[in-house]
């Protein structure tokens with residue numbers, strides 16, 4: 001079970017406000033993405049991070065931004081935004097517009113901001129985990145003290161390539177942290193139906209990799225744990241496996257509209273107690289960090305900001321048809337035509 | 339005759355064959371409790387239980403290989419790939435294991451298994467989820483590869499696939515699942531043999547050779563051509579391996595012109611193989627070079643504007659017919 005809510009706060013009110021603002025931004029951004037999908041402004045597969053915000057905020061805030069590396073699967077909108085990519089650019093990518101980082105060629109699942117250290121953005125479950133090891137390998141090879149965070153889901157923790165990757169990471173002491181976000185579901189399949197051992201952090205055990213199960217809902221706790229582990233990996237130049245317990249409050253993707261096939265409404269209701277925003281609001285109130293009025297003011301400010309992001313992204317044009325041939329090779333054109 | 343969607347026709351074939359043979363079982367991701375991503379297996383978990391409709395973890399190489407092993411001792415696994423793009427992970431088991439067993443054992447063992455799932459473009463699924471891999475598989479001796487275009491063929495060919503003693507790659511297309519058509523399900527014994535093409539539309543001036551969703555694209559092109567007084571015959575190949583060249587050649591002997599149409603990347607796709615064979619065998623009947631329409635040679639982009647550029651449509655087919663004159 002996750003550790004209980006912490007009451008002695010080590011973070012400053014300014015920091016806490018920053019986390020709150022970031023979590024609200026992600027929540028509202030993601031809600032807006034679902035609107036974009038429903039109204040046909042976005043298509044394909046679109047997966048939002050609602051319920052998992054504290055994990056992203058806690059971990060990304062513990063990095064040296066602009067130096068460390070991050071790679072994740074396809075539930076990724078939050079990562080580039082937290083790392084400094086313009087939210088308008090992210091929304092534009094999600095809408096397939098030219099002002100997205102991939103000029104609309106990637107979409108929701110394939111957002112990258114390489115200069116800022118965000119390496120996307122991968123649709124094949126588990127397929128990005130060796131890439132994460134590769135990023136860490138490169139840092140080690142060049143004797144740079146960069147840490148790589150590799151986020152994956154509970155479902156991905158079963159992929160064969162992930163086990164192969166763990167072995168290599170341990171064999172070669174790669175400074176990579178595998179963060180298994182256990183949101184309890186792999187699409188429509190519950191954890192207990194897909195994993196023989198549901199304590200996924202133990203994936204590190206057979207390879208002698210340090211491993212822990214941690215809370216992913218109380219952002220202050222997440223931040224402390226994340227900082228401790230990132231510092232340890234940077235210092236010791238070894239891998240780490242972390243299982244972060246959070247919860248997916250929405251469908252697997254925007255098109256998953258029959259959640260009754262894998263969970264009850266009561267279950268979702270019960271988990272609302274663990275909603276990371278709910279927890280943070282409670283902590284801020286109990287510790288007199290922020291009044292309810294201020295929280296509401298921040299929320300409406302961010303709501304307006306997200307409206308603005310949305311309408312700006314909508315103004316971005318669709319790519320020209322001729323762009324279909326761009327960026328296939330670095331140094332040669334492709335054969336054209338059908 | 340009942341009218342069914344392509345999706346329902348596939349499900350009916352699974353039901354028929356599971357009822358007929360207790361050694362048939364289904365395995366794949368989200369096929370049971372979640373009823374299947376594209377709902378092909380809807381209701382089957384409740385009907386047959388968790389021992390015959392198996393929810394697999396996201397481990398394509400693992401469960402595909404497991405199915406090969408089970409098939410070697412006579413079970414009849416039907417493996418669902420949530421999308422054929424994910425079968426890339428299982429290529430080793432398909433090519434190095436399934437396709438090789440009968441030959442490497444000198445005929446002692448065979449692999450009566452089916453790998454089925456949607457291949458080709460859906461709608462904005464981007465570069466990693468839009469592959470047409472049937473041409474890769476049809477390159478491999480030891481596999482059979484089928485690509486039905488209609489609900490009746492989906493039904494009849496899936497039943498044939500399950501009864502076949504060899505590994506069969508059964509490619510559906512996300513754009514076909516909702517397609518409706520008459521399906522002869524009454525007797526439970528209707529099957530469609532492999533290696534027999536179908537004339538989807540008769541014509542006299544040019545033969546359009548296609549499979550899977552591109553058959554309906556060719557039918558639409560034939561409608562457009564008809565307005566210009568060009569009568570196109572559409573041959574639905576239905577099965578790539580084995581390939582019914584006789585029907586294709588016979589049509590070309592009548593029309594003297596051929597255009598091959600496929601959704602896969604143009605370069606090196608299976609249509610190239612068909613075009614090459616036409617060139618080899620029908621040279622004397624041809625009044626023009628063999629035309630070819632394929633998908634653009636690029637990873638599929640997310641943007642709908644760009645994605646639509648990549649997928650062949652009826653206008654591309656018409657243009658190709660015009661081009662060969």
Ligand SMILES: Cc1ncc(C[n+]2csc(CCOP(=O)(O)OP(=O)(O)O)c2C)c(N)n1
Pocket residue numbers: 075123124125126152153154155156157183185186187248252367396398420424427
């Ligand atoms: C190799 C592969 N198989 C299947 C899929 C289809 N698929 C996409 S997401 C998903 C579930 C993944 O669940 P999890 O790893 O727990 O991540 P979450 O979606 O919960 O973030 C599946 C089965 C895929 N993308 N790649």
